Amino acid sequence: xxxxxxxxxxxxxxxxxxxxxxxxxxxxxxxxxxxxxxxxxxxxxxxxxxxxxxxxxxxxxxxxxxxxxxxxxxxxxxxxxxxxxxxxxxxxxxxxxxxxxxxxxxxxxxxxxxxxxxxxxxxxxxxxxxxxxxxxxxxxxxxxxxxxxxxxxxxxxxxxxxxxxxxxxxxxxxxxxxxxxxxxxxxxxxxxxxxxxxxxxxxxxxxxxxxxxxxxxxxxxxxxxxxxxxxxxxxxxxxxx
Numbered sequence: 001x002x003x004x005x006x007x008x009x010x011x012x013x014x015x016x017x018x019x020x021x022x023x024x025x026x027x028x029x030x031x032x033x034x035x036x037x038x039x040x041x042x043x044x045x046x047x048x049x050x051x052x053x054x055x056x057x058x059x060x061x062x063x064x065x066x067x068x069x070x071x072x073x074x075x076x077x078x079x080x081x082x083x084x085x086x087x088x089x090x091x092x093x094x095x096x097x098x099x100x101x102x103x104x105x106x107x108x109x110x111x112x113x114x115x116x117x118x119x120x121x122x123x124x125x126x127x128x129x130x131x132x133x134x135x136x137x138x139x140x141x142x143x144x145x146x147x148x149x150x151x152x153x154x155x156x157x158x159x160x161x162x163x164x165x166x167x168x169x170x171x172x173x174x175x176x177x178x179x180x181x182x183x184x185x186x187x188x189x190x191x192x193x194x195x196x197x198x199x200x201x202x203x204x205x206x207x208x209x210x211x212x213x214x215x216x217x218x219x220x221x222x223x224x225x226x227x228x229x230x231x232x233x234x235x236x237x238x239x240x241x
Contacts, residue, residue, distance in 0.1 A: 004063075005030040005158055005190050006051070011060035013043075013050045013214075020046040022214040023060070028158065033184050033191040035205035035222065037198040037235060043214035044194040045087050048162050051192075052084055053077050064158070079107050083156035085147040087163045087194075093136025097127055097146055100135050104150030112155065120149040123179055141172035148179070158190050159183075165197045173197070177204055198235035202226045210235075 006028040013021040020043050028034045038044050050057050053074040062070045069077050083104075091100050101120065105113050121128035124145040130138060135146060144164055151159055161180065165173040177200050183189040195201035202208050205222035210231065218225065225231050 003029060005065055006192065007061075007063040008047070008051070009061045009063065011047070011050060011057045011062065013046055013055055014058050015046075015055065020055075020214050021050060021057075024211075024214070024216055026209050026216060026219070028190060028192050030157075030190055031184075031188045032206045033180065033193060033204055035193045035195055035201035035208040036211055037195055037201055037208060037225075037231075038211035039234075040196060042211045044211055045162055046214070047211070048084065048160050048192070048194050051077075051160065052082070078154070081155060081157040082160065083151035083154045083158070084160040085144075085151045085162065085164060087166065091135040091138075091143050091146050091150065093134065095135055096132050097130050097135060097138070098132065100146055100150050101127075101153050105153040108153065108155045113153070116153040116155065120152055123152070123183070124149055141168050141175075144168060144172070144176060148176070152183075156189070158192065161191060161193045161195075163194060163196060165195060165200060173200060180204060198231065199226070202231075 004027040008024055008026045011021055011024045012019065024047060036044050049055060051062055053072060057070055061068055064080060064082065092103060101117060105116060126142055127145055127149055130142060135143065138146065164176050180191060181204055184191055193201055193205065202222040202225050208222050208225045209216050210218040
C-alpha cells in the first residue's frame with residue numbers, strides 16, 4: 001500500500017445557501033478500501049458527488065494522484081480513471097446489459113473491451129446469462145452487479161461505491177461485498193465506499209470515517225470503529241449484521 005491516491009482537504013459544498021459539507025478532510029491510500037458511514041442525510045453521497053465535480057466544492061481542494069481536480073469538469077475527472085457506481089444504481093433501463101457495459105467502457109481503450117467484459121462475467125456470471133436483457137427488467141441485485149460491472153470496464157484506479165447494499169436481500173449484499181473484497185485483494189483495486197450498512201462496510205474496510213451533519217466526526221481502522229461504543233450505539237443497534 002503506497003501513499004494517498006485521493007485527498008479531500010477542508011471541502012465545503014453547498015446546495016444554494018445550505019451547507020451540505022462543512023470542512024471535510026479525508027484520504028484514500030492506493031490499494032485501500034475506505035468506508036464512509038453515517039445516517040441518511042449526513043452528506044455521504046454529497047461528498048462522493050463532489051469528488052466527481054457535481055456539485056462543485058465551494059471551498060477546499062480535492063487531489064487525485066497528486067493533481068488538483070477540484071475545478072475540473074466531471075467528464076475530465078472520469079477520464080482520470082475514477083469510476084462511480086452511484087446510489088440507486090442508475091443503469092440505463094431501456095438498454096441491454098451489453099449496451100450498459102459498453103457505456104461504461106467509453107473512456108477506456110476499445111482494444112480491451114472483450115477482455116474487460118469477460119472479466120465482468122467471471123465476477124458476475126449472472127450478467128452473462130442476461131446479456132441481451134434490458135437493464136430495467138433485472139432484479140435489484142442484478143442491477144447492482146451491472147452498475148459495478150459498468151464501472152469496472154472503465155478500468156478505474158479508484159472505484160467509488162455509493163450505497164451498494166441499498167434495498168438488497170442479505171444474501172445478495174454478502175455476494176456484492178465479497179466481490180469488492182476479492183477485487184481489492186486480487187487486483188489491488190482502491191475503493192471508496194459510502195454505506196448506511198455500517199457493519200458490512202467497516203468489516204470490509206481497512207479504514208473508516210463517520211460523518212454527521214456534513215462533518216467527519218470520527219476516523220480509524222475498520223475493526224477499531226466497529227468496536228467503539230458510540231459507533232455501535234448509533235449505527236449497529238438492532239443487529240445490523
